[in-house]
Amino acid sequence: MSERLDVKKTYKLVVNGAFPRSESGRSYEVMTADGKFLANVAQASRKDLREAVVAARSAQVKWWNATAYNRGQVMYRWAEMAEGRRAELVEHVQLAEGVKKSEAQRSVARAIDRIVWYAGWTDKATQVLGGANPVAGPFFNFSLPIPSGVIGVIAPQESSLEGFVEAVAAPICVGNAVVALASERRPTPAVVLAEMTATADFPGGVLNVLTGCTSELAPHLATHEDVDGLDVSGGAELGDELALLAAGSIKRVYRPRVNDVGNSLRRLRTFVETSTVWHTIGQ
Amino acid sequence: MLVPAVISVPAIHNEDELRRFVRSFSGVDAVGVESRVAKLGTRSLKKSTKMSAIDMAISMVDLTTLEGSDTEGRVTSLCTKARRPDPSDLAVPSVAAVCVYPDLVAHARHVLGDATVAVASVATAFPSGRASRNVKLLDVADAVGAGAHEVDMVIDRGAFLAGRWGQVFDEIVAVKAACGGAHLKVILETGELVTYDNVKRASWIAMLAGADFIKTSTGKVGVNATLPVALVMLEAARDFAEQTGQMVGVKVAGGIRTTKDALKYLVVVNETVGASWLTPEYFRFGASSLLNDLLMQRRKQRTGAYVRPDEFSGD
Structure with a gap:
């Protein structure tokens, strides 16, 4: 009997709930941390980015129209899916980041817990970020957080899974849709995790993940007028340029700080707008 | 029924002769047509070509609203957008x-005033064409009387499919004849x-009968304009022009929403019938949402940044 052939995986983009190759037909080689060939990964073009933004824009409406409770369930289900494929994620993190298996296991566990944490925030962010305002009249006056819309995320380059989860789960949990550029050299854990959104009942397009050259794609994401917010965590090498480009279309910009603390709501706060409503007191 | 003989089109006096002539065409190679348009x-169009192609496509748009819910206000905003x-x-x-x-032609004429934008009207019991000939002709007279420059009629598909080509x-x-000076599509x-x-x-029957334009679709059925169909119609228009010396325009309508689609049609026109058809006089897009996409891509080419769709008004 002949030896079984390997079934190699080519990592595709995640756009609109589907897994297309790049429109450009390009792909690039991704190496493990110790320099061995790991996989061929689709190299997205700016046209893929444009398609992803269109998908995110229409998905955001459906996502925000779902109840907060339902969004929490869907995000929790994403964590369930990830839990079921933990071993695979651990292997990817280990290869991509070159860490020991035990460290990779801890990292994946933290990433999954983080999804659960944000799943919990879906129906609590309103209470914490919003509130009732005192007014001199027979009215209720509420300030409520509503999602900014479509958020561009340049995921951290080093932390391939945890950093990615932190950057995408926060905007998603408050009702945004996301177009994320995965870590350029370490994209596979993010792609595997994003694939799981397809079986977690997200409307297609809530999380779109592009792989490819960050310096090529990030400026287009920053200048795209139909993107409402930008997380520049993984764009350090592009410096302040991205924030400047984003200013052209008045985006909310999240920039990492040196002493960022864990369990921070800063990302949630960044990617919401405040809507204030008046309502008469009854009787 | 009389078609005078020209170079290689025989004189046609009755339905039998029409049938004999139209039946004499060679069949269309479906696989060939589809692979050619593919x-x-x-x-790929390079940047400066794309810019001029986008402007060309904009100048070829028949900005359309054909809904039961059309109001004068909607037509006013459509006309305003059409001008600028x-x-x-x-x-x-x-x-x-x-x-x-x-019924909205007179209003459109009023709003457009002396603008260069023409007013086209559908007629002849659009979109089904299911009415008696008298009713259809009255419909046309109505539109022309109200000032339509162009009339878009539908053929009787039932009669065509039943073989009553005459x-x-x-x-x-x-x-x-009822159109008078108005252009007939x-x-x-x-x-x-x-x-x-x-x-x-x-296509041939329509051109022999005196159409100024042949148009793919009403936009009201499941299958609208497709590239292969446009290619077949363009080739018919080319052959007709070669044999009679008369140029007939082609209008593609329905389902064309993106700049990319529109540019594909322009490429097919250029490669099939040549650049002489690349003017609004001989090629049109019947569309509504296409215009906004053309405007978005135009601005993207100019500024380098992708544009927010709500930068441009809906129709």
């Missing part, structure tokens, strides 16, 4: 025409004609 669709598609950029050309139902021919002739509704051979035959 190939042409992959042509992008108010922030005076270099953007006006569209070719607005296309409305007959009836289809005579009806087009009668409508053409004949809608073949290719989505209902089933085969490419039928599209080719219907």
